[in-house]
């Protein structure tokens with residue numbers, strides 16, 4: 463039996479005391495648990511007990527970290543702006559996707575009209591005559607579908623934003639300034655910087671999407 | 684008037700109620716900001732990241748599981764954003780600012796030396812130890828909550844926290860910031876008769 467496994471050995475007693483220290487710091491044992499008889503004979507554990515008391519005292523004395531007094535004033539508009547940008551991006555994507563789908567449908571309809579009837583159909587004993595699709599009509603239908611889809615997506619996106627702005631009037635005024643516990647430097651070069659960056663990203667996404675759309679009609683079949 | 688429950692507040696936020704959004708920010712801003720300050724050790728970075736956290740929170744609020752607590756969920760997003768911010772940081776010569784311990788708020792007595800030493804010890808820990816130490820000792824999160832927040836098993840959290848504490852205890856011993864009485868617990872009892880700030 464070695465030092466660690468022998469329950470009566472000094473090393474095992476130190477190990478038990480170490481566990482007790484952690485349990486005191488966990489809040490599972492009262493601080494009295496540090497007054498273990500073992501500390502009378504073990505200077506290392508006695509010092510550990512002292513350090514534990516110091517740590518507990520110090521943790522209670524740590525100054526709280528409070529956000530700047532106007533933090534919510536800056537965050538809420540930024541959050542609302544970001545939501546509007548995200549909704550706008552979503553609308554643009556839906557519109558672009560719908561338009562692309564409409565163009566593809568119209569293109570396929572045109573192709574279908576120009577290609578000959580399949581051989582199987584011509585051998586049919588009782589062929590059903592289907593009027594060839596009109597290109598003008600296909601484009602008109604596709605166009606109105608795009609308009610309808612775009613309008614609906616935009617409405618869905620914008621209505622929460624309208625609610626947000628309507629309810630902004632009801633936002634209660636900023637509470638009395640809480641003393642800032644930090645010595646802050648100027649917060650940023652510009653208060654609209656995060657919004658500007660978001661707008662830039664949205665514009666880039668838009669350009670990317672539109673760029674993707676613009677390349678579709680150029681594809682040759 | 685009682686404050687809305689977290690679930691009710693979230694429901695109103697999802698309907699686009701700006702007043703509810705403000706309430707949610709105000710309810711959690713101290714937790715979010717102070718975790719950012721403790722982990723990033725830089726008040727300006729902390730403020731920027733805290734704002735990103737709330738943008739992220741509102742963006743994914745519809746994915747929050749209302750059977751779980753909101754605070755650990757938000758703290759989880761906070762930890763993730765802080766990690767991202769730390770990983771993006773270009774090596775800057777002197778990043779740590781201890782602005783949260785300015786002269787105006789330092790305790791008048793000699794406990795300042797103790798709190799400063801603890802703060803420095805925490806700042807110098809490896810990131811995962813610091814995360815669990817801050818969440819446990821400064822934000823009152825349980826082992827299980829921390830486990831959920833940082834997505835590690837409870838056993839790992841315990842190990843990290845115990846090591847973090849041991850590092851601090853050793854540091855305090857080395858710096859001689861240990862009560863000199865034979866029985867430190869008795870000294871603590873005596874100290875507790877004196878009001879402690881914080």
Ligand SMILES: [Zn+2]
Nearest residue numbers: 475476504507
């Ligand atoms: Zn011992």
